[in-house]
Every structure is written in C-alpha cells, then in structure tokens.
Amino acid sequence: MKDHVGIGIIGFGTVGAGTVKILQENRELIHERTNLYLDIRKIADLDIETDRGIPVDPAVLTRDAEEVIHDPDVDIMVELIGGYEPAARFIKESLRHGKYVVTANKALLATRGWELFETADENGTNIAFEASVGGGIPILRSVREGLCANQFQSIHGILNGTANYILTRMDEAEMDFEEALSEAQAKGYAEADPSYDVDGIDTAHKIAILSTLAFGVRVPFDAIPVKGIRSISQLDVRYAHALGLVIKLLAVGRWQDGELEIRVHPVMIPEHHLLAKVKGVYNAIHVIGDFVGSTLYYGKGAGMFPTGSAVVSDIISIARQLSQGCTYNLPPLGYPPPAFREAIIQDASEVKGAFYLRMMTVDRPGVLSKISGILGENGISLSSVIQKGKGEEPVAIVMVTHDTTWRQVDAALKIIDQLDVVMKPTLALHIEQDLK
C-alpha cells in the first residue's frame, strides 16, 4: 500500500499556482482523508522565475516538460497549459508512460478528446477532467455518477463566468457591453482578447463535454451553433426586464428521440428561474433527468482556487485508486468506450420557440406595418409589440413572436434588415419560456 503519490504539473500559471497552493495548504487534511501524502515532484513552465507568492522548492521547477513526463516518481501528470499543442502531445506521452492525467483543458477535450481517451485506454490509465467544466462545481461527477440512474433529458448551463459577469453588470449597473467588458478586463475576469469567452466558444467546449457524458455520444464540435453576447445592448437588457425576463448566455443540450439539440447563444429566461439569479462570475448547470427531475449545481466557474479545487479533487480520486493498486476505472466519459456513437445533431434552425426581435428603424409612418407584414409572410405572428420614444433616431421597435423557428426568423430578417428604414442589424433572441 502506497502512502505517497507523486504529482507532476505542466503549466504554472493561474490554475497551476492555485493547485500547488491547495496541495500545500491542505496537505494534512488530504492525508487525514486518504492516508496519503500527495508530493509535488516536478513543476514545468517556460517561466520559472516569476514569484507566484507560493513557496516552491527550486529543485522541483523545470523549463522542460519532458522532465515531468519521464520522471518515474510522477504518478499523476497535471496538464494546465491549455490550448491544443503541445498540451495534447504532453498528455499522450504521459499516458504512454503509464501516468494518469488530470487536465482542465476543455478546448482540447471538446475537439480532440477522443484521441486522448483512446490513448489512455490503450495504456490502461485514465484521464480526469472535472476542472474542465464549471470550475469548482463537481458537475461532471454528478452527471457521471450521482445521476447515472437517469436518462438525461436536458442540460441548461451558464458556463462562462466572464460572459455572465458582463451581462450581470449590464443588468445591475446599466452598463453597455463595452463598458462592462472593460471593467471585467480591469478586474482580471476577462482576457485582453475576450473572444473565447464573449463569443461563446468556451461555453460551447463545455456543453460538448457535458453532452458527451450525459447522452453518451460523440459531439462533432463544429456542428454546435454558437452565438456570443457582443450584440446585446443596454436597451435589450431593459426590455428583457419589462418582459419579466433576463438575458443569459446559455448552453443547451437536450435529448429528443435519440437526437441531440445543442446550441450556445444569449437567450431570455424567466426572471423567477434559478438560473436567472446566477450573478457575476458564478456558473450554474440545470440538469433534468427522467427520474430525478430538475436539479441545479452552482458555484464559481473559474479562478485559480475554484478550478484548483476541481483539479485537486481529481488528483485525490486517482491517488486513492493508485494507493490501493486498484485497476477499477470508472469510464471517464460515463460510458465504456465502445458505447459511443456520433451524435445525430438536430437542426438548430428548426428549434421552436418565441423570439425577441429588436429593430432599429427610422421614425417614419408605415415602418411597423411593413415589418410586421414581412414577418407575417414568413409565417411569424406576434404576441406583443413595443415601440417607445419618438423623436430621436434610430427608434427601437421590440417584438415578441409566437412560437416560430430560427429558420423563419432568419429568413424574415434577411429581408427586413435590407429595408432602407432599418438602420442596424436586428437582434433576435430565443425566449426560453419552457425552462422548468
């Protein structure tokens, strides 16, 4: 029975430093819980000079990731550099050396996860990745184990803290998108290039991983329709309120008759729903199973310590198994590998729902009738129309439709946005009325 387990870390950035700090500060607590000491044997990073404010034995630091991979005393390799390469190569090499791997790399897992899981399988090891979705929230374990008696019906997730922070500030401090983004950047919640977060790509990575675990299918990442939040204006946030709704960047994965509906976009949700109460950098995932019904998981979706908490929980799980020489491997994706088939992705343009349409027009008689005429020709009927404020142009016309589809909305807007009375591209948001 082993009582020390060797940890190697590649990537000593924010999450790497958080992970090291937790392993140090809670070393005795973890020993109490596991009878194990988790020893950091090697930390590789291109920058080993910067002081992270964490005392680390200089002998442990290296610029050469290979030193981690080839160290026979490293049982678990923790990959925290992110991105595709060299992360994928480091992970595969480590697996081939019989090491277990812990990673937070959602981009890699969502797009090239299969080659990694196959390599793990071939080498009798495993990959753990709780930190890749929802930061510190133990959502992957909950889906894979806690709810595994259920056929999952749907997942609705607020999975990006940066985007949620921006939308929250637009809502509560009445900021515009750019202003809220600048504030998020100043506070360290958003990158200098915020595309991954605000354009929905990071959220799409996460819903791809979650959908694979929940529904047991391979999700072709490029098939996920993704829209970001750059087009949301202060006006839309206020109109949402007037309608009893809140705007959230939502990831949706829904299982219907063996097909997967999957999409990432800003939507309006009822303000009384728990997801509407998720503010700032917090994440939440609303999961419905056929027997358990509605469940929700909430916590910080990013940051050195929440994400580090998930990384260390994975390290502990693996260490517990290693220490007992146990060959028991829970399949990392919740299903044994052969079970996975490629998902049949539903055509998102056919997903039915009510829509919020906000048009910016000139203030001229007949505009409203012209626009509603075009909507009608495309089979779209309206449940309400708000036109406020005369005088200043452009004038906002806000319409809420009865149930229709993206296909119909897109077709109508293609014509409407060409009208010379329409001054800016129309914003269309799905209203998730049936959120349980």
Place this chain on the structure above:
Amino acid sequence: MKDHVGIGIIGFGTVGAGTVKILQENRELIHERTNLYLDIRKIADLDIETDRGIPVDPAVLTRDAEEVIHDPDVDIMVELIGGYEPAARFIKESLRHGKYVVTANKALLATRGWELFETADENGTNIAFEASVGGGIPILRSVREGLCANQFQSIHGILNGTANYILTRMDEAEMDFEEALSEAQAKGYAEADPSYDVDGIDTAHKIAILSTLAFGVRVPFDAIPVKGIRSISQLDVRYAHALGLVIKLLAVGRWQDGELEIRVHPVMIPEHHLLAKVKGVYNAIHVIGDFVGSTLYYGKGAGMFPTGSAVVSDIISIARQLSQGCTYNLPPLGYPPPAFREAIIQDASEVKGAFYLRMMTVDRPGVLSKISGILGENGISLSSVIQKGKGEEPVAIVMVTHDTTWRQVDAALKIIDQLDVVMKPTLALHIEQDLK
C-alpha cells in the same frame, strides 16, 4: 468479469417501488453505461399483495427479509424499510453475509451509523447512502469526492421538503401553518403524523450525516439543538417580507477552530439569497469550502423517483466495482474510519446574530418601554421596532435586535413572557445576515 449483479430489496414502499421502476425502465440504459445487467432477485415486504402499478415476477416477492439476506445470488441488499429495527439487524446480517448495502435510512445512520460502518469494515464490504440526504441531489458524493480538496467551512441546508412546502405555501398563498400542513397532507407531501418533518428531526438527521462527511467527526445526535416550524405564523411570514427576509427551516453545520456549530431551526434569510428561492418540496444545500468558495446543490429532496434515483446511483457504483472484482473502497464517510473523533459541539446558545422577536401583547401604554427595558437589562439592543394596528388584541410588537446570543434572548424572554401584558409565548428567530 461479472455481467449480471443481483439486487435484493427489503421494503417495497414508495421508495422501493420507485427503485424497482427505475431499474426496470432504465435497464438497457444502465447496461449501456456499465456493461452490466442489474437483476432484481428478491423483494421482501410484509405486504406483497398491494398492486404498486409495477410489473414484478411473483416469484421474486417474499414476506421474509431473511430470504433476501441469505440469497447467495443477491450481491447488493437495498434497505428501504426505514426506522431503527429491524432495519439495523437486516443491514448487519447482510454485511456479515458479505453483501454490500444501499440504504436511504437517515434516522438509523444519524443515530447508530457507527455500528453499521464498523460491521461493514469488519466484513470487507461497504454501505452506500446517497439517498439519505437531499433525495435525488448527489450531495454526499459532492462533499466526499467533488469538494474533497477543501476544508469545509459551512453547510446551510434546506433539507426537508415537507417543511419547505409548508413555509412556501404560508408565504405565497398566505396560509396559516395548520392550513398549509393540511394541504401538504392532502397532497401526500406530509405524513399523518408530521412531527419528524415539521419539528426538524428529519433535518437534524441529515445535517448530522452531512457534517460527519464534511468535517470528519462523529456527531452526537442528541447534542444538536432542534426547533421546528409549528410556531411560525402568517404574521411572521409577512413581517419577514417587510424586512427583506424569508423564513426557512435551515440546518447549519459550521466549522470554527476545530469545533462544530450545528443547529436546526427556522431562521430568516435575505430574500435575495439563492436559498430563499428554493420553493415547495425542493431541497438545496449551500456548501462553502476554503478554496472552492460558495457552491449550491438543488433538487427534489424526497419522493419515490428522486430518492429512487439516488438509490440506483449507489447500486450502480457498487455494481461497477463488484463487476471488476475491485477491492477499492472509497471510505463511505469520506475519511478512513480511524480518523473520526467525537465532534466538539459549540454551545449553540452562544452563537451570535441578530434576532427577530415577535411578541403578542395587550394594547396598553408602557408595554413597549417595559419590554425594551427588560431586553436592555439582558444586554440586548434593538435595531428596529415595528408596532402596527391599534384596537384589536393581541397587538404584535416586532423587534429586530443587534447582534446578541440565544442565551441572552432566552434569558430576556423568560421574564418577558411572564409579564401579564404578554398574551402568548414570544417567537424568536435567528436572522442569518451573513449568509454568503
């Protein structure tokens, strides 16, 4: 490698029927996820005549629990009869026969869990009990595994769906306690004798189990101060709203300097907090860890299918291990058995906080000054006083105190409630202002 695992169930009541239904309906799904078939070999209940609406092979049914315990084809015994005896005896006998046990029996676990876990340990088997806390919410797995990198700081739980349903109806439908209780009984949410639920005992069982997992201590059940919700009136619900607060039956477990603060009672919480949004029969648990920060878990806390979902998730976890002949046992309580010491329980009467005091008095000059005088003599100062409505007696006087303790409040109320101008016992509720 085993591909069939034998299940025996003792107790074919609500949760038993739910468990059987899930095992039947999701049999193929579970096989996809595990490569295993979970076969129900025996179901024991005193009543094997009543039609539960679930097709069961009559040969499987028995009135004799011993048939389950002694059946060599039963690998996992599922105890769903509840209560202390004969449940404890059935569990111990099953463990001694080398069977794994799944149970939802929180009363037994909270009060006599240690003898069961010791028996499991002696016999090299294990007990799983996810269903004992929070129904379908995978809260025990989350605490034991997903958050295991953290020193837990606090747990605040709405852990009883019946009490929460009653408080929700008192709030939203302006019912009195008795009226809401009757409705809950009519809907099957409350027992004919609702004491366990409305008097907080069931909630106390659950926070005892949660605290053991989170803090690694034995919790002497009788040391938990427990108050129920019978004394809450419609008046209090309305005053809470006026103060921006909501009344919830809350279980609190807080770790401070190696000591455990643990208590169950109705409290007032800020209405913007997520726990305040937990309505009806739903449960939620707010867990703070030193590195992960605030997290919350939400779902249905009772019922045949949510609880059945947790039971079956435990069955699947054990079956996965059994099928691989794996001896790996995650300690069921999150710590290896020798780690547990008896908790040092903080004196709840010294817990500091603001209090809500509602007095029913005669309408006479000088009452208010007399009462506030007595409070002052006991070191209690007031932050606000509301006295409404003249004429009809009794008149309600509502006071909110500055930080004080239960000890001081109890001492003052002992005198105040003896005054001849005070017509009914005063209600005192802790205000959880610092809920993060």
